Amino acid sequence: MASNPTVNYGIIGVGMMGREHLVNLYHLCSENVEVVCIADPHVPSQQLALELAQSFGRSLMVFSDHRELLDSGLCEVIVVSSPNMTHYQILMDIISHPKPHHVLVEKPLCTKVADCKKVVDAARRRSDMIVQVGLEYRYMPPVAKLIKIVKGGSLGKIKMVAIREHRFPFLVKVKNWNRFNANTGGTLVEKCCHFFDLMRLFAGANPVRVMASGAMDVNHKDETYDGKVPDIIDNAYVIVEFNNGTRGMLDLCMFAEGSKNEQEISVVGEIGKVNVYTIL
Numbered sequence: 095m096a097s098n099p100t101v102n103y104g105i106i107g108v109g110m111m112g113r114e115h116l117v118n119l120y121h122l123c124s125e126n127v128e129v130v131c132i133a134d135p136h137v138p139s140q141q142l143a144l145e146l147a148q149s150f151g152r153s154l155m156v157f158s159d160h161r162e163l164l165d166s167g168l169c170e171v172i173v174v175s176s177p178n179m180t181h182y183q184i185l186m187d188i189i190s191h192p193k194p195h196h197v198l199v200e201k202p203l204c205t206k207v208a209d210c211k212k213v214v215d216a217a218r219r220r221s222d223m224i225v226q227v228g229l230e231y232r233y234m235p236p237v238a239k240l241i242k243i244v245k246g247g248s249l250g251k252i253k254m255v256a257i258r259e260h261r262f263p264f265l266v267k268v269k270n271w272n273r274f275n276a277n278t279g280g281t282l283v284e285k286c287c288h289f290f291d292l293m294r295l296f297a298g299a300n301p302v303r304v305m306a307s308g309a310m311d312v313n314h315k316d317e318t319y320d321g322k323v324p325d326i327i328d329n330a331y332v333i334v335e336f337n338n339g340t341r342g343m344l345d346l347c348m349f350a351e352g353s354k355n356e357q358e359i360s361v362v363g364e365i366g367k368v369n370v371y372t373i374l
């Protein structure tokens with residue numbers, strides 16, 4: 095019996111997440127998946143990815159620029175795991191390239207709503223490509239089970255979704271890109287897009303009103319990068335109202351190291367309620 099052809103992947107941005115994708119895709123090698131190339135301008139990141147691939151007995155073609163990777167024609171699928179502020183241009187370059195590439199882009203899609211819309215419009219015009227945003231919380235086993243329960247209808251119509259994340263501060267990233275709103279889209283985009291995605295999924299509706307209050311109260315105040323102090327908030331309360339009457343609430347604190355649960359999710363329907371905890 096003929097085996098399936100190999101699906102060749104390229105990864106753009108091989109920092110922390112890009113290398114996590116490299117490992118995960120290696121675990122799919124029995125499904126004929128291979129990572130064949132990477133693009134990253136940062137030589138230490140390239141080196142770490144190469145060493146990782148070598149530890150699995152694999153080699154990689156290395157590019158410094160994503161456009162060289164696209165022109166190489168080496169892959170059919172691309173994972174974009176570069177910093178948020180680079181997603182827009184990289185995605186537009188992939189989508190406008192003559193060779194079709196399916197794309198998994200790390201959350202968030204872009205840092206600005208207008209850019210997100212342009213990417214979505216451009217992707218819709220390429221019927222030969224699938225462009226997906228990786229919102230991995232949907233696939234965490236406790237959350238996946240919660241989604242199944244909610245979709246199964248045993249809670250009745252969902253009325254309230256409360257999500258609390260109490261955790262450690264933002265990690266250090268390559269060239270500290272995550273210290274500034276202009277690069278990330280802001281904490282509520284960078285960190286909390288997962289939670290707003292889940293609220294929308296549980297509500298089965300779109301948001302119509304948002305109330306929020308947040309500040310940078312504890313973290314990063316003593317850091318400077320090229321003379322600039324970070325501007326990312328480290329705590330917030332957010333209430334979201336959906337167009338079917340469901341309400342969502344987020345309670346974020348990023349100076350709560352040692353909290354028992356990193357995330358706590360509570361979904362309440364007309365006839366039932368489920369709580370989910372993810373442990374640190």
Ligand SMILES: NC(=O)c1ccc[n+]([C@@H]2O[C@H](COP(=O)([O-])OP(=O)(O)OC[C@H]3O[C@@H](n4cnc5c(N)ncnc54)[C@H](O)[C@@H]3O)[C@@H](O)[C@H]2O)c1
Nearest residue numbers: 107108109110111134136139175176178180200201267268
């Ligand atoms: N799914 C999740 O839960 C999750 C968790 C963390 C980060 N992320 C997302 O993953 C992405 C990467 O974050 P990270 O934590 O790996 O950051 P990182 O700083 O560890 O790595 C980013 C890498 O991208 C490279 N890079 C910078 N500009 C580039 C460009 N123009 N082309 C190619 N590579 C470029 C950097 O040199 C670096 O090696 C971000 O979009 C982030 O929001 C998702």
